[in-house]
Amino acid sequence: MTIEKTDVVxxxxxxxxxxxxxxxxxAGIKVIGLERGPRLKTVDFEAxxxxxxxxxxxxxxxxxxxxxxxxxxxxxxxxxxxxQNNGNEAGGGTVHYGALSWRFHEDDFxxxxxxxxxxxxxxxxxxxxxxxxxLSYKDLEPxxxxxxxxxxxxxxxxxxxxxxxxxxxxFEAPRQREYPLKPLLIDQVGVNFTGAAKKLxxxxxxxxxxxxxxxxxxxxxxxxCGFCQAFGCHVGAKSSILVTKLPEADATGNFKLxxxxxxxxxxxxxxxxxxxxxYYGPGGDxxxxxxxxxxxxxxxxxxxxxxxxxxxxxxxxxxANSSGHLGRHIMAHxxxxxxxxxxxxxxxxxxxxxxxxxxxxDYNADNFDHTNLxxxxxxxxxxxxxxxxxxxxxxxxxxxxxxxxxxWGAAFRDFYAKYYTRHTALTGQTENLPYPDQMIDLDPHxxxxxxxxxxxxxxxxxxxNERARVEFIQGKMVQIGQAMGAPLVWTAPFGPGSPGAHHxxxxxxxxxxxxxxxxxxxxxxxxxxxFIMGSSTHPTMSGFNPTLTIQALAxxxxxxxxxxxxxxxxxxx
Amino acid sequence: xxKHDEGRRAFLVGTAVAGAAATTALVPGARAQTNSQNxxxxxDVMAPAMGGGHGAFFNDDDARTIKAFAERLMPGAxxxxxATDADVLNYIDLALSGSYTDxxxxxxxxxxxxxxxxxxxxxxEFRNLSAAQQDExxxxxxxxxxxxxxxxxxxxxxxxxxxxxxxxxxxDPVYGGNKNFSGWILVGFPGAxxxxxxxxxxxxxxFTREPIVGMQAALKSKRG
Numbered sequence: 001m002t003i004e005k006t007d008v009v010x011x012x013x014x015x016x017x018x019x020x021x022x023x024x025x026x027a028g029i030k031v032i033g034l035e036r037g038p039r040l041k042t043v044d045f046e047a048x049x050x051x052x053x054x055x056x057x058x059x060x061x062x063x064x065x066x067x068x069x070x071x072x073x074x075x076x077x078x079x080x081x082x083x084q085n086n087g088n089e090a091g092g093g094t095v096h097y098g099a100l101s102w103r104f105h106e107d108d109f110x111x112x113x114x115x116x117x118x119x120x121x122x123x124x125x126x127x128x129x130x131x132x133x134x135l136s137y138k139d140l141e142p143x144x145x146x147x148x149x150x151x152x153x154x155x156x157x158x159x160x161x162x163x164x165x166x167x168x169x170x171f172e173a174p175r176q177r178e179y180p181l182k183p184l185l186i187d188q189v190g191v192n193f194t195g196a197a198k199k200l201x202x203x204x205x206x207x208x209x210x211x212x213x214x215x216x217x218x219x220x221x222x223x224x225c226g227f228c229q230a231f232g233c234h235v236g237a238k239s240s241i242l243v244t245k246l247p248e249a250d251a252t253g254n255f256k257l258x259x260x261x262x263x264x265x266x267x268x269x270x271x272x273x274x275x276x277x278x279y280y281g282p283g284g285d286x287x288x289x290x291x292x293x294x295x296x297x298x299x300x301x302x303x304x305x306x307x308x309x310x311x312x313x314x315x316x317x318x319x320a321n322s323s324g325h326l327g328r329h330i331m332a333h334x335x336x337x338x339x340x341x342x343x344x345x346x347x348x349x350x351x352x353x354x355x356x357x358x359x360x361x362d363y364n365a366d367n368f369d370h371t372n373l374x375x376x377x378x379x380x381x382x383x384x385x386x387x388x389x390x391x392x393x394x395x396x397x398x399x400x401x402x403x404x405x406x407x408w409g410a411a412f413r414d415f416y417a418k419y420y421t422r423h424t425a426l427t428g429q430t431e432n433l434p435y436p437d438q439m440i441d442l443d444p445h446x447x448x449x450x451x452x453x454x455x456x457x458x459x460x461x462x463x464x465n466e467r468a469r470v471e472f473i474q475g476k477m478v479q480i481g482q483a484m485g486a487p488l489v490w491t492a493p494f495g496p497g498s499p500g501a502h503h504x505x506x507x508x509x510x511x512x513x514x515x516x517x518x519x520x521x522x523x524x525x526x527x528x529x530x531f532i533m534g535s536s537t538h539p540t541m542s543g544f545n546p547t548l549t550i551q552a553l554a555x556x557x558x559x560x561x562x563x564x565x566x567x568x569x570x571x572x573x
Numbered sequence: 574x575x576k577h578d579e580g581r582r583a584f585l586v587g588t589a590v591a592g593a594a595a596t597t598a599l600v601p602g603a604r605a606q607t608n609s610q611n612x613x614x615x616x617d618v619m620a621p622a623m624g625g626g627h628g629a630f631f632n633d634d635d636a637r638t639i640k641a642f643a644e645r646l647m648p649g650a651x652x653x654x655x656a657t658d659a660d661v662l663n664y665i666d667l668a669l670s671g672s673y674t675d676x677x678x679x680x681x682x683x684x685x686x687x688x689x690x691x692x693x694x695x696x697x698e699f700r701n702l703s704a705a706q707q708d709e710x711x712x713x714x715x716x717x718x719x720x721x722x723x724x725x726x727x728x729x730x731x732x733x734x735x736x737x738x739x740x741x742x743x744x745d746p747v748y749g750g751n752k753n754f755s756g757w758i759l760v761g762f763p764g765a766x767x768x769x770x771x772x773x774x775x776x777x778x779x780f781t782r783e784p785i786v787g788m789q790a791a792l793k794s795k796r797g
Contacts, residue, residue, distance in 0.1 A: 047788050048765035051744035056672065064675075187774035223768040234767070345777040350762060351769045392762045393743035397736070407715070408646040408735060409708065413759070417653060420760035421779060 002287045006032045006256075008561075009277055009291040011263045011306070012298030014092015015547050016533035016554040018241030018249070019147075020295055023558035025252030029566070032289055033249075034261040034279055036066075036298075037089035042243060045232030050391040054230040059096040061088045065449040068301050072460040072497050078443055080454070085501055086299035090257060091242035093299070094547065098229035098355025098388055099210040099238050101153045102380075102544035103144045103552075105365045106173045109133040111540045114366055115376050123376055125465045128433045129329050131539050134511040134520040137173045143552035143559075145177055151551070152216045152239040154181040155208030169205045171361040181213045184222060188347040189424045190358040192340075193383035196483035197360050207359045207382060210239035210548070219243060222353060229355040229388040261287075262450050263302075266294055266310040266319055266530070274319070274530045280450055292569075293529050293561065297554075300330070300536035301455035304440045304506040307532070309452065320507070320517050320524040320532065327441050329434035330506050331541040332499035334461050336379065336428035336470045338477040339386070339399065340486035341419045349424050350390030356382035356427065356545075363476055364431075364543040375468035379430035380543040381477055386425040395420060400492040419488075426481060428473035429501070431543040432461055440506050460497035470494065502546050504535040521560045521572045522553060528571050531557060627662055629670035630677065635684050637700040639665055643738040645707045654755035656738055664741030664750025676733070683722075683730035687714075690721035745788045754785045 008024055010017045013033040021033050052058045061068075061084045069078035087093040107114040110132040115124055124130055147153075157178045158168025183206035186194070190206070197204035211228070214221040222237040236243045249255040260282030267275045267288070276290040296303050304327045308318040318326055359382040361367060370376055384390070387398030396416065401407060405415045443456035474491055481489035510516025513525035522537050524530040533554055535546045542549075560572050627636035640662040649655025656662075669677055687710075691699045695706055702710065713719045714731040722730065741750030743757070745765070751757060757764055761779050764786040773780060784790070 048767075049745055049788060051740060051748055055740060055744070185771050185774055188777055191775065224774060225765075225767055225769065227765070346761075346779050348773075348776065348780055351774050351780075391743070392757060392760050393739060396739045396743060408711070408738075410648050410650070413647055413650075413653060413655065417759050417761075420762065 001285060003290065004032065004287075005290045006030045007291065008032075008293045008295060009034065009289045010295045010297060011277060012092065012296065012302065012534075013090050013246070013257060014087055014241060014297065014299075014534075015094050015550045017295065017297035018091060018094075018245040019551055019554040020297065020533070020558050021255050022245040022248040022252070023555065024561060025249050025254040027562040027566075029254060029562070031249070031255045032291070033090075033255065033257045034263050034277070034289075035090045035257060035259045036262045037087070037259065039090035039246075039257060039259050040095070040232060040242065042232070042234065042236040045234045048225065048227040048231070048234070050227075050389070050393045053096070053227075053232075054387065054389055054391065054394045055397065057083055057230070059087055059089060059230070059232065060084050061086065067446050067448060067454040068457065069443045069446050069454050070457045070459065070498055072458075074458055078446070078456045078458075080446065081457075081498070084299075085503065086301075090246060090259065091240045094210075094238075094240040095232050095242050096230050097240075097547060098545075099353070100356050100545035101148065101151075101155075101208045101210040101548040102542075103141075103173055103175070104137065104542045104544060104549050105171070105367075106137040107366045108540065108542040108544075109135065109137050109140075111377065118366065119370060119376070123370070125433060125463065127435055127463070128465070129436045130433055131508075131510055131515065133539055134509055134516075139520075140549070140552050140556065141173070141176065143555040144548060145175070146555050147548055147551040149180045151210055151244045152181060152212045152219070153179055153208055153210050153548070154184050154213040155179040156183050156206060158203075158205060166203070167205060169359070169361050170203050171364070171367045179208065181216060184209055184211060184213045184353050185224060187224075187352040187357060188345070189349050189352075189383050192347060192424065192484045193358045193426075193480065196480050196485075199483045200479060202360045202362045204358055204360050207356050209353050211353050212237050212239060217244075224352045226350045226352060226354055226390055228353050230394070231389065263298075263306060264309060264450060264452055266296070266306055268310065268312055268315065268319060268527070270314055272314065272527060274527055293531065293565075295531045295533060297533035300503050300506045300534060301440060303532055303534060303536040305442065305452070305455045307507070308442055315526075320526050320530060322526045323514055323517060325508065325515060326517055327506050328436045328439045329508050329539070330438045330440055330457065330459060330499070331432040331434050331504045331538075332459070332461070333501045333541070333543070334430040334432050334466060334470045335500045336430055336474040336477060336494075337386070337400070337492040338426040338474060338481055339402070339423055339488075339490050339492070340426065340481035340484050341402070341423040341488040342484075342486050343422070346421045347424055348421050349385045349395075350392075350421075354385055354389040356380075356388070356429070357384045358382060360480075363473060373468065373472065375465045375472065377431040377433070377469060378543055379428040379469070379473040381426065381428050381473065381480070383424050383426055392420060399423075399425065400490075402488055402490040426477040428470070428477055429543055429545070430466075430470045430473050431541055432466060434505055434508070434540060435463070438505070457499060459499050461499070462497045502535065502541070504538040504541045504546060506536040507532045508539040509537045510539060519571070519573055521557050523557075523572055529569065531561075533557065627666040629666045631662075631666050631669075634698070634700065635680075636662060636666065638684055638687065638698065639734070641700050641707060642711065642734055643741065645704065645711055646735055646738045647742055654759050656742060658752065659742050659750050659755045660752040661738050661741030661750050663752075664744070664748055665737045667749040668737065668740070679725050679730075679733065683725050683733070686722045686725075686727075687730070690719050693721060747788050754787065757785055
């Protein structure tokens, strides 16, 4: 058992924690980062091994050691979900992610107000818990820009200071500055998608990726090998926290990373402040870190779980939970999928940056008129491999064969042999509204390898507004597939209501301490020296991938701690 | 590659010889030829994993069952390598004695239930059925229409064998399947390429530039 003292302890050094570690360290603040997984290097990713990294998910939590359970409703038994989206090493999910790097739309930050203004209050589902964010796009824009430039994001502006540019996303919120790097190269999938979308009067563009398209900050440009989503990058072109912010944090001399460290409790005293954290080391040893500030930045499961596990007499419902909203309002992207297969051309979907290669934003957010559609919000629609990486194993596991083709036998073999290199998937990454009964609590029956109760999700997206949205999106994807000239276009059936990708919510931010867990600086309303970072703070989710927003919020919090909190500890509002 | 599997593979070099002749004899000449024509670099790289196909986990009877099951899921034909050509059995055998040791009981129970079902239905074990009867049995498992299964359920057993067969067909040959890159040749995947050019990305043609790259070959060429 050891006791260490530091200024700041960060639990989970991923998309948010890595940025805070570097920025606080640069300001002369002593930081200890706790990471339950290892710290890997670019050289560890030379093996282009689909079995290990995609199928066996070697960069993600082992569901046997770190189970997260799910049940569709409180009456059902929860079972461990087979795979988790988040990372399990220093750098977190940014090591293996597809590196999609979006700024949310202006109306993504004010879904409640924007919906009521345009369609009336009745269009908001009665049982939903949609609130506005406590900050606007404009507040966050400087931090988006900083994240894009410091990390390295490739793309093309579609709205530069209000001026629209075809080839970029014309629906994006106005940006003050062009992307630091030109878009990644287009592949044959992108050519087909772009041509079809234009034919339909839509506005296709190269999806912005945190993958450098040319040498940047001493890192080489992308080689388009295709071993991208689910893999670490073998040349370091993916702008993961591992190759961007962690080296910066190291260089400050103020940062110490402890790997193999499983944080199990945030410690607090009777004055209403947190005093540090306790964690199990790699050998099971029990250790404590005392700190002036505690920053929680693991994935949403552990944010909620740690706060619940840390309850005391003073905080009987868990830390930071005077509102009773801790663990509630979780969301996940609903996946609509279609496929298009060609007879007259190969598209070789396994090449290039694998995830969500090219996109349209026409049916996302409130970029189209929802009058009489029976739902609000939408989806980002993109083309790419079925499993978000295009190897033959991932595709075999992820692709649903078209009607009439079985999953096995000579007919499957012949279908797969012909169409593996001649097909693409279309993905509709569909926004999910928050509902208070979509939640995470502690599983009373399942424990992890450390003996801690597993986080348990109670969630089923199949509500009327969500169904109508995802069915509409699927219809649009079929139109795009047909406009590609693909003789074979089909859809995948919707799943059993289980949560899809990009889990968000659970410690949501808001303007009102009675209906949210943190303020706009991700600072606990109840405990001012406790910061709770990451997508768990998102009150609504957008149809876009969340990482760049997580990172922009982390920069904003880092600035607030360095420039204001340090001089005057207490609430930042 | 996990060290565990590596150890098993080394172990197999000594034990797999006995089964080698029988296994090789079952591979139709046409298929073997197709593969070797497309395989400029296999040579010593794959030698340890070739030949026996089992011995690390399965007994002879169960090996025949899994081999037949996998072959019905991904049947071979002239010019179209299947599960036997890819040595899917060898992959599963190694996996169950390596990364998937926790699934040994699942397979033992599943195989016993499969035999019980086939004996009750056809009077023979699965491995001794005709191809048509095997297909009928697999379809019954897939759709949960068998009474003989409790744990694992028929569908769970089908799903796992199906998943492991796909893994054996399409994962890198270092894991003991995808022999001679037969799975990758079947679908036209060029393997672990380190780079594609702008022209490659824009091409509407099949990517045929040789060689197909597996992980061991990639490391060998790098280290000279």
